[in-house]
Amino acid sequence: MKSHGVDTAGAGVREPEQPGLLIPWARRYNLLVTVIFGGRRGALNNTLVAASGVRPGDRVLDVGCGPGVFAGRLAEAVGPGGRVVGVDPSAPMVEYATRHAGRSANCRFVLAAAQSLDLPDGEFDVVTSTFAMHHIPEAHRKTALAQMYRVLRPGGLLLIADAFPSGPVAPRVTRAIAGMVVHGVAHGEATEDPMSAADVRQYADVLRAVGFTEPRFADVRPWTRYLLAERPTAV
Incomplete structure (x- = not known):
């Protein structure tokens, strides 16, 4: 079995090939999120954690x-008996997360x-992805969902x-993200506007094709939409 993680502290660390849009400035990103959500990001996170169904002891x-x-x-929700693994294609983000959010033994x-997740089959009880799918090149999104x-x-x-x-919110977010992005290049061509197709309803057909159950959708004001889908149990 290959190593399940990549040591970002070592010399010569390379970012994954064709990861999509990368944001390296963690502090600036946190500030942007705070401004966009008007101080409501904590409440949104609590809502999404509850919606995900995570329980103490979950992976x-x-x-x-x-x-x-x-x-x-999520690490708080699963408690000391559970564990959380966060993955990101941006080395600066992973390094920042490790320093600031990875202090718990379960995270x-x-x-x-x-x-291209280097993780075992059937390893997790819950998989989450928040405000990230639109960063993945469109050609790789089905593969990403299949990995999940x-x-x-x-x-x-x-x-x-x-x-x-x-x-009026989405255009402002688009401009803000554009100013933060390091590169959004796939196969040598600039990617589309990262927010132009962020509605999660677009993944319904792909989720069914990959094997998930029919996705369910819900909105969280002021401008967040999420989906829930299940990997069916063996018949």
Whole structure:
């Protein structure tokens, strides 16, 4: 079995190939999130943790964990008997998350892209991905969802949350993210506007094709939408 994580502290660490849009400035990202959500991000995180169904003792994977804030909240929810693994393709984000959110014994962070998870089959009870799917190149999103399916145990739950692009908010978010992105290049061509297709309803067909149950959708004001889907238990 290969190592389940990547040591970002070692010399010569390389970011995963074609990871999509990378954001390296964790502090700036946290500030942006605070401004966008008007101080409501903590309440949103609590809502999404509750929606994910995590329970004490669960094993949880947070894909596209960024600075680790949501993963840290998940670690609180699963308690000392559970564990949380956060993965992100940006080495600066993983390093920041490890320093600031990975102090709990039940929470760790590794460098990895969603479409190439080096983790065992059926390892997790819950997989989450919040405000990250739109960073993955469109051509790799089905692979990423298939990886999430693979690492979930039968009966495990997937939660994906992203911005719901309506009204005047989405354009402002787009401009803010554009100013933070290091590169958003796939196959030598600039990617599309990262917020132009953030609505999680777009993944319904792919989730069914990968093997998940029919996804359920819900909105959290002011502009977040999430989906829940389950890896079916063996018949």
